[in-house]
Amino acid sequence: MTMWPDPSSNSAQIYQRALGVLPGGISRLQTWNEPFPFYAKSGSGVHVTDEDGTVRVDFVNNFASLIHGHAHPVIVEAVCEAVKNGTCFALPTRVEVELAEILCERFATFEKVRYCNTGTEAVMLALKAARAYTDRPKIAKFEGAYHGMYDFAEVSLDSSPANWGNDPRSVPYARGTPRGVLEDVVVLPFNETEASERIIREHADQLAGILIDLCPSYMGFAPMSPQYVDMLHRVTKEIGAVLIADEVISIRLGYGGGQGRFGLEPDLTVAAKLIGGGFPVACVAGREKVMSVFDHSKGKPLSPSSGTFTANPIGLTAGVSAMRLLTQENFDRLEVLGERAREGIARTFDNSGFPGQVTGIGSMFQIHMTQRDICNHRSAYQSSEEAGAIRLLQRRMLERGFIISNRGHGFLSTPMNEDHVDALADATSDALREMVQ
Template sequence: MSAAKWPEAHSQSKALYDRASQVMPGGITRILPWQEPFPVYAGSGSGAYVTDVDGTRRLDLLNNFASLIHGHAHPAIVAAIQEQVTKGTAFTLPTEPEVALAETICARAEGFEWIRFSNSGSEAVMCAIKAARAITGRSKIVKAEGVYHGSYDYAEVSLDSSPENWGDDPQSIGYSKGTPEGVKSDVVVIPFNDVDAAERIILANRDAIAAIIIDPAPSYFGFVPVSQAFVEMIRRVSTEIGAVFILDEVITFRVHSGGAQTRFNIKPDLTVLAKIIGGGFPVGAVAGSRKFMQVFDHREGKPLLPWSGTFTANPITMTAGKIALDLYTQAESDRMDVLGDRLRAGLTQAFSNADYPGQVTGFSSMFMVFGHQREVQDYRSGYSSKEEMKWVTAVDELVNADGLLERARCHYSFRAPKTF
């Protein structure tokens, strides 16, 4: 492994970035992998490691933002998709692999009777919200402050509020410039894990709410699990006001063979899935009981929610997803819990040894580093000042100096979820 300063100014990554800057805004297509002064470009991946275009091999603790539960280029997945490629990569007709993956997913959680595929988690969230509106005839959604649910404009509201604009109760604040006022007015924002305040805000809007969407362990504030009292309130109030309870398990489906809903006994109406169910390929899905999923059923005329897509349920993704889930047994999930506990304990000890004024949070195979030591229960308690974020930027060097992760380089940022 190179001992030179990283990233190196005279490298293949720098050359690629210079080329990219001529044809892409800012030289990138995805903003999350960005780092100063330029991104490092991947050349290949194998298992837990990525080798960049300059030949440096590093431990990968992100695995394409939690989508590769088995790491890179798992032999069984590679073999299966190689065989499928020779048969075809996309068809107008349905294929057997989509049936097989649907059967596999529906067998993993009690509430999964029917499933509808899409091409990303963002698409799946949009699909679930549109389904709730079609079912209820209402327009508003409820989401928790500071929780990421993908790039649908309604789901982005209140994603990055700050002390300057968040108010006493969470406010509907647009994420990107130009967010329509109508979008913001149709999003009701609640504080995560605050039972009384959240219930009060929901009931004040009860007649207009189509859906309440919750992530059981939001990435933006350190994968802190939802409290039992909070999720029980969401379930009770959703039923009381006639809203659809949507659980976003795009990331947390990895915490148990049946997802967080099985691990924590959560009873949603619809569940949004993505990431690990695609085996490393683009994927999304909405799953739930027939009562709610029949909104997609076309057999009695035009469905309440027509949903399709050119590459939806393509056989490459479906094949890879089936193998990935077959390999991800409950025993493997339990093993990931042990590895996560070991990593978090090691980081905590390293921070203590170095008098680092921060902490590591999370559970199962998910973690995040903060530059402060406040107890994190929601977005506001996790929110970091600019000075605290500087400590997060510096933690990379600290971890490597301690030797905890040998010579592997870990990538941390205040916002990005950290999984392995």
């Protein structure tokens, strides 16, 4: 039997067909692997089996979505039962109330919840809500922070030394981004409290909201400092801007999400990924006074929101099961495992002599092929050599039966144990030794 990336593998054959019908042969940038993707056939617990029959331990877990790994039996059973009763209705269902109640019980700042399907969509709704609430046009976000594909949220995602400026400039990510979008996005330097406050105040009367991530994944999950959190609380209150926490990933940092852990009190929160138990479920949630922009009960809402598949009962059923499985005990276990994974990988860098490091928090890590301190977009910005080295490490890890992202990210799942994270560290050690040679 041939295996990926053999040109006669099943994956190679599927890819040839894909090239005929999908741009570049793929549907999401993150699934790309050189020289072509390997195709998932099935997943169970910590494992994914590809179309060539190769089994690997999955440390990507659909980019932090699958906190319970693949095909958790409780979630599968609940979904199979739900499917029998119909998959979507132009009517509300009881389960939309059930999941919202669970979320509001866990997050101190959630008073009302509005669903949608993806993190991108939820970020868009949150930014529109902030504009509607304040009747102001601008939003602020961090240089280099990823928030999905909404034009406004993409600004300065990959600004480079050639265009990022001294104070961060609004740099388009996609060609054709309208100038108006760039003019209405204020870009902040992550964790630089004084500079950020100065920039925010320059736009104070125009600023609808500040969109933040407490530990941006593109910056090695560098944690936001307590001073920065304080500044955000103080300044948003003073200028009347809406503080929006993007917890699409950081929600996995604890029972009350990243905000519980960092003491952040946002007006609005964007949640997605794990809240759908492996299905596309996302939401904006927060203070009643801001969330009232979605309320239709007194006439046309200030920010109308709808969607054919919004609050889809199958996804919500999976979400309810996933959230119920996500106990404090599970968070505690994941915390310890995450620490063990990072310590193990850090030791491999010490032992191999390869100049690199691992960063992360809770159940998340990122491997970097540099030793400089990773604390913001500019320090996380990879040279082409570093980007090439991390892709090579990823390839060596795949060959050893471990899936990490092509930027070196990993996200643990509850079916993992010490053996899985120790094996990951051993494989990293082997891979680095081979690369040094």
